[in-house]
Amino acid sequence: xxxxxxxxGPCGAETARGTPGAVSFWREVATLAWKDLRVxxxxxxxxxxxxxxxxxxxxxxxxxxxxxxxxxxxxxxGILWVAVLFAxxxxxxxxxxxxxxxxxxxxxxxxxxxxxxxxxxxxxxxFLFVITVAVIVVPMIGFLFGVLEPxxxxxxxxxxxxxxxxxxxxxxxxxxxxxxxxxxxxxFAAMLMRAKSRDVLLPVVxxxxxxxxxxxxxxxxxxxxxxxxxxxxxxxEFMAVYDAVFIVIGLWVFESLVxx
Amino acid sequence: MRVExxxxxxxxxxxxxxxxxxxxxxxxxAGRMCALLGPNGAGKSTLLGILSTLVRxxxxxxTFRAGDKELEPGPALRQKIGVLAHESFVYGELTGWExxxxxxxxxxxxxxxxRARQLLDRVGLEDRAAERQARTYSRGMTQRLALAxxxxxxxxxxxxxxxxxxxxxxGAAALASTxxxxxxxGKVMVVVTHDFDAIAGVADHVVVLRRGKIAFETxxxxxxxxxxxxxxxxxxxx
Amino acid sequence: xxxxxxxxCAALAVVLFAITPTMIFTYAPMEKTLFFNQxxxxxxxxxxxxxxxxxxxxxxxxxxxxxxxxxxxxxxxAASGSxxxxxxxxxxxxxxxxxxxxxxxxxxxxxxxxxALLLTTVMAGxxxxxxxxxxxxxxxxxxxxxxxMADVPLVYFSVRIWSGSGRQHxxxxxxxxxxxxxxxxxWLSVLTFxxxxxxxxxxxxxxxxxxxxxxxxxxxxxxxxxxE
Numbered sequence: 001x002x003x004x005x006x007x008x009g010p011c012g013a014e015t016a017r018g019t020p021g022a023v024s025f026w027r028e029v030a031t032l033a034w035k036d037l038r039v040x041x042x043x044x045x046x047x048x049x050x051x052x053x054x055x056x057x058x059x060x061x062x063x064x065x066x067x068x069x070x071x072x073x074x075x076x077x078g079i080l081w082v083a084v085l086f087a088x089x090x091x092x093x094x095x096x097x098x099x100x101x102x103x104x105x106x107x108x109x110x111x112x113x114x115x116x117x118x119x120x121x122x123x124x125x126x127f128l129f130v131i132t133v134a135v136i137v138v139p140m141i142g143f144l145f146g147v148l149e150p151x152x153x154x155x156x157x158x159x160x161x162x163x164x165x166x167x168x169x170x171x172x173x174x175x176x177x178x179x180x181x182x183x184x185x186x187x188f189a190a191m192l193m194r195a196k197s198r199d200v201l202l203p204v205v206x207x208x209x210x211x212x213x214x215x216x217x218x219x220x221x222x223x224x225x226x227x228x229x230x231x232x233x234x235x236x237e238f239m240a241v242y243d244a245v246f247i248v249i250g251l252w253v254f255e256s257l258v259x260x
Numbered sequence: 261m262r263v264e265x266x267x268x269x270x271x272x273x274x275x276x277x278x279x280x281x282x283x284x285x286x287x288x289x290a291g292r293m294c295a296l297l298g299p300n301g302a303g304k305s306t307l308l309g310i311l312s313t314l315v316r317x318x319x320x321x322x323t324f325r326a327g328d329k330e331l332e333p334g335p336a337l338r339q340k341i342g343v344l345a346h347e348s349f350v351y352g353e354l355t356g357w358e359x360x361x362x363x364x365x366x367x368x369x370x371x372x373x374x375r376a377r378q379l380l381d382r383v384g385l386e387d388r389a390a391e392r393q394a395r396t397y398s399r400g401m402t403q404r405l406a407l408a409x410x411x412x413x414x415x416x417x418x419x420x421x422x423x424x425x426x427x428x429x430x431g432a433a434a435l436a437s438t439x440x441x442x443x444x445x446g447k448v449m450v451v452v453t454h455d456f457d458a459i460a461g462v463a464d465h466v467v468v469l470r471r472g473k474i475a476f477e478t479x480x481x482x483x484x485x486x487x488x489x490x491x492x493x494x495x496x497x498x
Numbered sequence: 499x500x501x502x503x504x505x506x507c508a509a510l511a512v513v514l515f516a517i518t519p520t521m522i523f524t525y526a527p528m529e530k531t532l533f534f535n536q537x538x539x540x541x542x543x544x545x546x547x548x549x550x551x552x553x554x555x556x557x558x559x560x561x562x563x564x565x566x567x568x569x570x571x572x573x574x575x576a577a578s579g580s581x582x583x584x585x586x587x588x589x590x591x592x593x594x595x596x597x598x599x600x601x602x603x604x605x606x607x608x609x610x611x612x613x614a615l616l617l618t619t620v621m622a623g624x625x626x627x628x629x630x631x632x633x634x635x636x637x638x639x640x641x642x643x644x645x646x647m648a649d650v651p652l653v654y655f656s657v658r659i660w661s662g663s664g665r666q667h668x669x670x671x672x673x674x675x676x677x678x679x680x681x682x683x684x685w686l687s688v689l690t691f692x693x694x695x696x697x698x699x700x701x702x703x704x705x706x707x708x709x710x711x712x713x714x715x716x717x718x719x720x721x722x723x724x725x726e
Contacts, residue, residue, distance in 0.1 A: 031365045042353035042539040107349030111366040112335035208620040214658035256564040257641045
């Protein structure tokens with residue numbers, strides 16, 4: 001058995017060692033992500049609280065924006081993504097908090113798993129949690145704000161498109177948004193795991209970095225409701241770029257950030 | 261290539277303003293059991309953390325030697341290290357069996373299931389218990405599962421931090437026999453403990469740490485008895 | 499040699515700080531539409547330049563620090579972060595004053611101001627992490643610094659998307675109409691600010707470095723058991 005050579009990346013990250021390495025890397029990622037999912041399916045603690053919290057955010061915003069007995073429809077994109085953002089932050093906090101409580105993260109770091117695999121596994125799990133919440137919250141918003149069907153103005157012209165009329169655009173925006181959140185969030189949550197005031201610091205450092213994604217996501221939902229397909233695709237491309245940039249940086253930098 | 265020795269030189273570790281280790285030179289060889297003794301806060305856990313390659317020292321270095329080659333820190337080295345600490349590294353929502361299978365996969369074990377079965381047997385966790393979620397376990401059972409986890413990948417270097425705390429009688433017996441076996445198998449072993457009974461007759465290299473420095477060190481061919489260990493501790497740690 | 503360079507820069511900065519306001523008030527002519535208020539532009543935009551420079555400097559220093567963990571890079575990152583924050587605040591304040599006089603609002607959500615606001619928030623977060631991040635604050639801050647730097651172009655573009663047809667930032671209409679004198683004053687102002695930033699940065703880094711050397715010497719002695 002040959003002694004593998006450790007090649008160090010820019011920040012001490014371990015790079016993949018050839019094709020057999022790549023396969024086992026993804027297997028590691030799958031093992032780790034599957035573990036997180038299985039733990040969550042058994043306890044259901046995180047996803048239930050996320051959904052409930054997101055629903056509460058939506059309700060609170062609805063009341064905040066009611067005028068003449070009817071909730072204002074223009075705020076739909078904002079409410080959707082703020083609910084996802086807040087609930088997502090809660091889930092992130094809890095997921096990493098759980099690892100910290102039983103110190104199982106140290107067990108993972110002691111194993112021969114590459115750090116990037118640990119990062120990816122966690123990010124995938126967070127992504128799935130967030131997407132689950134989004135899938136529940138979106139119809140709820142559509143229902144409460146009356147945007148499920150298209151709206152026509154006085155002359156019969158199309159004023160607003162229904163929320164689910166372009167499902168592929170909606171789905172893609174939710175997926176890309178969740179990916180971005182999961183990736184950036186996982187890096188920051190992992191970074192802050194041992195810091196004091198970590199629950200307060202997480203949103204403080206995470207949100208400003210997420211703003212470009214938030215802007216693109218809300219505008220994409222807004223344009224989707226307006227029926228402006230070209231704009232929607234442009235924004236989805238921007239979100240994809242955002243995701244790509246931070247996936248690369250996250251992978252590059254994660255290892256150095258979690259070692260003492 | 262089996263790990264033959266583990267050496268630290270001029271090791272120091274600072275956490276912000278407090279200093280955990282202040283200049284430690286030590287060599288541990290395969291086939292011996294090094295008992296790391298000392299009062300609380302002496303730096304024992306920190307030293308173990310550094311030996312596990314998880315904690316980076318602020319000064320000095322750690323050398324793992326196999327033959328005349330030096331092993332680099334990294335996945336290959338971590339594959340050879342087994343740690344048993346205060347925390348169990350066990351996932352409460354998974355069953356004992358699932359926990360072991362998960363770690364077997366992480367450690368790239370080909371015969372994961374067989375190993376898991378073997379170890380559950382060794383620590384005395386029967387099938388019915390192994391099929392229950394780990395959070396239903398008693399403290400003793402959890403520690404036994406943790407022991408099984410630590411030994412699963414047959415590590416060449418065993419780092420044990422207060423392993424007897426929380427172990428019930430079955431577990432303690434299993435651990436004691438494991439320690440004896442591991443020593444015979446030529447593993448490198450470092451054990452931090454206050455339980456002199458448990459390591460008497462096995463430990464043949466004693467290091468007493470105090471305030472981040474070695475206060476006393478001795479080793480000999482035959483293992484030390486309980487009284488000898490206790491005497492060394494009282495003389496140099498207090 | 500480096501010392502002398504710093505003193506030269508400092509002297510130059512002092513001189514420029516004496517000259518530039520004089521030039522702003524006497525040499526540069528009044529702008530056609532905004533008159534006297536436009537002059538704040540000579541302080542506002544250079545502050546923005548420094549803000550950008552500080553974010554990038556912090557990010558690069560953070561990368562280097564994470565790679566080799568040498569204290570001096572951490573010092574540089576920390577200095578860029580905190581000094582950059584001050585200049586960022588200055589940019590926001592001057593921007594606000596300008597907006598107030600020009601359009602009657604204390605804040606306008608135009609592209610550049612919003613970008614500056616976001617960057618300021620990120621830098622404030624950076625300073626907070628340094629202070630409250632616990633024992634490994636340097637490491638965390640370095641990570642944040644890198645992400646912040648990567649975020650800058652994304653922020654810039656997303657804000658442009660967001661403000662779309664929002665209010666036009668006056669600079670977009672004013673810069674082309676800068677006369678020669680105004681241009682000269684402007685670039686001189688930029689130079690002044692950059693020099694000032696550099697001097698502050700170097701002083702701060704020197705100070706941190708001295709502290710660090712002292713600290714590390716003491717620690718080495720303690721580690722080696724030379725002193726108790």
